[in-house]
Amino acid sequence: MIFIGGVGPRRKKLESHPRICSNCGLSQAYLVRTDNYLSLFFIPILRIRKGQPFVECERCGHVTDESGQVHAPGTDLLAISCHRCGEILEKHFRYCPHCGAEL
Ligand SMILES: [Zn+2]
Numbered sequence: 495m496i497f498i499g500g501v502g503p504r505r506k507k508l509e510s511h512p513r514i515c516s517n518c519g520l521s522q523a524y525l526v527r528t529d530n531y532l533s534l535f536f537i538p539i540l541r542i543r544k545g546q547p548f549v550e551c552e553r554c555g556h557v558t559d560e561s562g563q564v565h566a567p568g569t570d571l572l573a574i575s576c577h578r579c580g581e582i583l584e585k586h587f588r589y590c591p592h593c594g595a596e597l
């Protein structure tokens with residue numbers, strides 16, 4: 495017998511109406527949440543971890559929290575985006591680790 499199972503993230507859209515993206519200005523930002531599911535034969539059967547909701551733009555990928563604050567990916571820290579390369583960085587950074595620009 496072949497058992498194909500595992501845990502994987504699944505993205506869920508929490509709102510059907512888009513919001514205005516603060517980065518590109520288009521109304522293509524949606525409130526989403528990434529939950530972790532236990533799946534069997536590629537079918538999610540059980541939600542094992544509920545993620546924090548966030549707003550993600552489908553067009554440019556810009557991520558903010560519900561109130562529009564930008565967060566560094568995977569952290570609760572407020573973030574800024576690099577004016578040169580656009581990378582999302584933690585707010586306390588003085589230099590961009592991606593392109594070296596002074597922030
Ligand atoms: Zn955008």
Ligand SMILES: [Zn+2]
Binds near residue numbers: 581591
């Ligand atoms: Zn940069």
